[in-house]
Structure formats: C-alpha cells, structure tokens
Amino acid sequence: MTGNACVVGSGPNGLTAAIVLAKAGLRTTVYEEQPTIGGGARSAELTLPGFVHDVCSAVHPWAASSPAFATFPLAEHGLEWIQPPLPLAHPLDDGSAAVLAMPIEDTCARLGPDGAVYRRAIGPLARRWRELLPIIQQPLLRFPAHPWLLARFGALAFWPAAASARLLFRTEAARALFAGIAAHSVLPLEALGSAAFGWVLAIAGHAVGWPIPRGGSQSIANALASYFESLGGSIVTNHRIGSLDELGDAAPVLCDLTPRQFVAVAGSRLPARYRRQLEAYRYGPGVFKIDWALSAPIPWTAAECGRAGTIHVGGSLDEIAASERASAGTAASERPFVLVAQPSLFDASRAPAGKHTAWGYCHVPHASTEDMTERIESQVERFAPGFRARILARHTATPADLERHNANLVGGDITGGAQDLKQLVLRPTRLFYRTPLAGVYLCSSSTPPGGAVHGMCGFHAAETALRGIRNGLLTIATIALMAALLCAPGSAQQDPAQATKPPSTTEKWHFFIEETATPFTLVASGVNAAVSEATRSDPQYGVGGVALTKRFGAAVGDNITQNFFSDFVLASALHEDTRYIRKGPSHGFWSRFSYAVSRAFVTRTDAGERTTNWANLLGCGLQAGLSNAYYPPPSQTGRATAINWANSVAGSGFGNLFPEFLPDFKKWLKKHHL
Ligand SMILES: Cc1cc2nc3c(=O)[nH]c(=O)nc-3n(C[C@H](O)[C@H](O)[C@H](O)COP(=O)(O)OP(=O)(O)OC[C@H]3O[C@@H](n4cnc5c(N)ncnc54)[C@H](O)[C@@H]3O)c2cc1C
DSSP states (O other): OEEEEEEEOOSHHHHHHHHHHHHTTEEEEEEOSSSSSOTTSOEEOOSSTTOOEESSOOOOHHHHHOHHHHTSOTGGGTOOEEOOSEEEEEEOTTSOEEEEOSSHHHHHHHTGGGHHHHHHHHHHHHHTHHHHHHHHTSOTTSOOSSHHHHHHHHHHHTSOHHHHHHHHOOSHHHHHHHHHHHGGGOSOTTSTTHHHHHHHHHHHHHHTOOOEETTOTHHHHHHHHHHHHHTTOEEEOSOOOOOGGGGTTOBSEEEOOOHHHHHHHHGGGSOHHHHHHHHTOOOOOEEEEEEEEESSOOOOSSGGGGGEEEEEESOSHHHHHHHHHHHTSSSOOSSOOEEEEOGGGTOGGGSSTTOEEEEEEEEESTTOOOOOHHHHHHHHHHHSTTTGGGEEEEEEEOHHHHHHHOTTSGGGOTTSSOOSHHHHHSSSSTTTTBOSSTTEEEOSTTSTTOSSSOOHHHHHHHHHHHHHHHHHHHHHHHHHHHHHHHHOOOTTEEOHHHHTSOOOHHHHHHHHHHHHSSHHHHHHHHHHHHHHHHTTSSGGGOSSHHHHHHHHHHHHHHHHHHHIIIIIIIHHHTTEEOOEEOOOTTSOHHHHHHHHHHTTTEEEETTSOEEEOHHHHHHHHHHHHHGGGTSOGGGOSHHHHHHHHHHHHHHHHHHTHHHHHHHHHHHHHHHTTO
16 A cells, blocks of 8 residues: 555544545545544443443434445444334424334324325435435535436425425424424524425435444444554544644645634645635534433333434424524523434443433534533423433533534534535535645535535545546646657657568567667556556555556566567567558558557568568467466456456557657647747
C-alpha cells in the first residue's frame, strides 16, 4: 500500500471515508481527539456498572440502509442488527398507541380511515426504497438516476410536515404519528421540507425497520474500525488536530469536522470568500439528553410500547409542533417532545439481568443551558405511570456537555448544522465535499446527505478525493503523451528503399534494441501506468507513488519482452521482417490509418512477400504469458492473460499510428513555427 492519507475525526463518516481510501490502496491514518473512537456512535457505562448506554445515536434505519455500509463486511467484524417487533410506537393520552410496523399493511390497518391515504402516499416508494435511497443520499443537485422517482418523492417531501399531516390525515393518531417522525428533522414542523424527514423515515421503517446494534452503537464504530484496520489503516486516539499544518504533506486530508471547526484548523489558508461562507453556515437547535438505569422496563400504559424499540413521547400533532417551534426559538417547551429508545428490552447485553436501560432526549434552543430533566421525565410518566419509581440512576447531558464530548455537536446540534431547504441543497457550500485547498475535503454530516449514522458523507467525500487523484493522473498522462508526440524519434519507421533489403539476424537484434531503448518506450510505459492507475485496473497495486512505479515497471517489462520476442526471436525464427514501412502522405487518411493498424496482423517475409504477422501475434502472446511472473495474482488467470494478449496486439497496431503520422505532425509544427 502506498500514499499517505489522513482523516481527522473517527465518527461514522470519518471511518467510512478512511475505509474507502484504504480500499483504494492509500496508507490512511485516522486522528481522533477523544480517548474512544466513534463520534456519534459510541456507548459507555454512563450510569452504573453493567449498564451500557448509547452516548449519542441509538436507533439506526439509516445505517441499516446505507449503500456504503452494505459494501463493507461489517457482520464479519462483529456488527449484528436486532429488529424490535415494532420499529416505533407513539402513545396517546387515551391509553392507545399509533404504531409504525415493518409490514406497511399492518401500519395501514392500525391507521383506520387514514390507512388508505398512507398506503397510496408511500407504498410505491417503500417498494422502491433501494432505488430511492442512493438518490436522496447524494448531493441533491446531482442528476438523479431515477428522475421520476425523485419527482414523486419530492412532491410529498417539499411541504411543511404539520400542513401535510393536517391535509392528508383525518385522525389524531395518524397526524401525531407523522408529526413525531417528521420531528427528527430538528426543524419547526411548519418549515418547508420538514415533511421529507417524516416520509423518508417512515419508508425506511417499512423497508429495513429501525434496528438497534447488539451491544450498542459502539458496535457500529468498532466494526468500521476493525474492517479499516484489516485493510492496513491505523487509528490514533487522544490526538486533537489543531491545525492542518500538523498533517505535513499528507494527501488527501478528509475532515470529519463541521464548518466552524474546519475554519479553526484550516486557519489563514482558506480564501476569504469561502471562509465567509463557512462562517455564515447555520447550526440548529441543541438537544438535552438523559440516560436511565432502570430496575424494570418502562411501564407504558399502551401495550404496543413494550414491543417497540423507539417511543415518541409528546402526544398530539399540535403539542409536538409547539415543542419544535419552541426549540427553534429561545426557550424550551414546558411539555417537550421526547424521543425514547429502550434497547435493553431486545438486547440483553445492555444491562445486568432483569435490569434495563433507556435513552431519551428532547430538542432545546441552540446552546440552551436549561435543565430539562424534570420536564422530560414528566412526559414519560404521563404515558407510563410509575416510571420514576423504576429509575436507579440517571446521566444527563446539556448541549454544552455534548459538545465537550464531541466538538462536532456545536451548541448541542446533533445534525451537523440546520437541515433547512437551503442547507440541504448547498451543504455546507456549493463545493459540497471539496474545499478551495488542494487535497483537503470535508466529510462530516455537514455535507450531503446530512445527519445520522450512515457514513454516506464520508463515502462521497472519499470518492471525490479519489476522483481528484485519478484526474491528476490522467492530466499527467495527457501531458506525457503530448511530450511523447513532440520528442519521439519516430519509432520503427523505415525508409522504404532500405527496407527492401532482407534484414539479417544481427539487424533484427539492432532493430529490437532501437525499438526498445528509446525515451518513447519510457514515456509510453509512463502513460500506460498512469492510465492503468487512473482507471484502477489491477486494483491490487493500489494508488500512489509506489503503486505507480510498480505499474510503470510492469509496463516497461511488457514492452521489452514483447519487442524481444516479436522483433528478434520470432522474426528471426520465422524469417519475418517486422519493421514498419510507412505509407506516407501521398495516401488518404483512412487508408493510412487502416494500413498502420493492420500491420499488427500483416507483415512481410524477409523475401518481401506479404504474410501473417506471426512474429507479432505470437510475441504478444508470449509477453502476456510471461507477465504472469510479475503481475499481481488476480491478473494471472487465463482470462486476464488473454485480455493482456489482445491488448498487446491492439497496442502494437495502434502504436503504428505514431511512425505513420508523427512526421506529418512534426512538419506541421515546424511550418507554423511552433
Ligand atoms: C444525542 C444524539 C442522538 C442521536 N441519535 C441518532 C440516532 O438514533 N440515529 C442516527 O442515525 N443518528 C443519531 N444521531 C446523529 C449521529 O450521531 C450523527 O449524525 C453522526 O454521528 C455524524 O457522524 P460524523 O462522522 O459526521 O461526525 P461525528 O460522529 O460527530 O464524529 C466526529 C468525530 O470527530 C472528532 N473530532 C472533532 N474535532 C476533532 C479534531 N480537531 N481532531 C480530531 N478529532 C476531532 C470528534 O471527537 C468525533 O469523534 C444522534 C446524535 C446525538 C448527539
């Protein structure tokens, strides 16, 4: 492996970016400020020994759907998903509960008169979740693979959640259920686009559920880290990066940071305009979070709540909307909307036998210092009388506490910046993952597609960085090709008069040397290596300086062996004259073109008669066979050898275009004084 890439921050996006870079062959190091890895996917004994709490994320429809995670063998690295019988329950004051069940039909059946509308709205989208997902998990300005599917989703998603719920649903239960899901947007439910979060999370619930990882969210980070290390990557914890200067000449550098911290680490390197854009980036409300150690499960009045991984505690649509409006303002709601997860009901590893954990938070104004403990617990008690009596211990976290635990949680904002329409489309700027600094990229949830544990920000950022490397190599290859055109001596071009004399074996040896030991061979091999690296053929070589050198060595080896067999050994044994006889400008372009390419298959005998170019065809075959001695193992199959053979024959044909046309080109340059 080669190259020297760095990732700042070990959140799910940082680790995903690191994996993509390591898979491409870059020697990659992740630096993490905290003593433990994982950012928003960490677990710890926050209350009492033996009680494992998720410090940030707990429930993972996005991780279970993630196209990036799907390409990693995370199960082999210890990640196991648990599906609670119900993804979500939403208790109501009359003792009943609305539910989101995985089979959409079950949800519809429970929604009574609103079931049909619900089915019509998202049934077709849920069926096409795997096609919809990549479209909404990329920058929204990119042309989508399925424009009509996106248009259909957009027609539902664009509206304010509160208005959508009131317009579409007649029952309080359906309205409340939708409002609670849409409140994951951390936007007022009157904001344009807030409905998108409600629909997309509901669809995910039907498609993949809202699962929890066995052992806690830390298992996600640990699986990503373990896979990354198996690829040769390394992670340094307790290491805060205060300035990009500390990373020396590492490239690419991917920053799992939000704009505010990025401005701090990039310092004066950033152009003023881009810096101003980042400084204008807006952060959203914060959260106040409580983790409970419990003597028994939460005693919900509605039985369905005991079967769900997530409970939305907040009552009606109007109450939830009021709570979210308050958190977008200056004072938190007296009756906050609370998101509760109860993982120990479905995962015994989270608490000592018979005991339980629960996780809950509500949205509060940005950087709020209000203590929400009493208000949150009152809300839970409202739907689960006797809850307080079961609390053995609690751990609370204000926005400031969360930010101390993870610098990305600016003012307690858990989504890496407000997710309003503008910042969903231009996140954090129109450059998305790129920055004006060469080789430096952003990969946190402040880039598309935004907050949650899915790694897609890191995935797209790393792909962007690798594209940058590939484009750089293609530019080098183009420049080298131009240089070759201008500097090449004309390869094996022969004077037709001289070529009429049958060549001796010694002359064939000289011809082989002349054909091989030219700067043109080196330049052509360099171009070959750069193109091979840019297109990632033979990916086992990786990318970077050493990989490029290996590819270059293999290309030179191919050149030497092919010329040796074709122009000397076989040409002598078969009495063939493989020198290229130029047709010249007295003929038309296509006649010259086809003649040059056909010389790979047709040549002359020493006596000057037309014959099949066995020396070239067999020489290319011998070269392809011999290349198995130095190509990486996956390229040593019969099929790979045959492709190599065909490529060599094609290369020898198209290579004849140089001796055919180069003299014309040089003449043209001279004529125009270039
Ligand atoms: C309370 C809470 C509940 C949540 N619930 C859910 C949920 O249920 N489901 C879900 O999908 N998502 C949830 N999220 C959101 C999710 O955790 C984040 O969206 C996700 O973790 C973002 O990943 P990231 O890689 O962009 O950044 P982060 O996970 O925030 O990671 C950034 C990392 O960078 C490190 N870092 C920062 N500055 C530096 C520096 N200068 N040098 C070195 N390291 C640095 C930080 O310590 C951190 O480890 C929740 C978040 C919170 C806080």
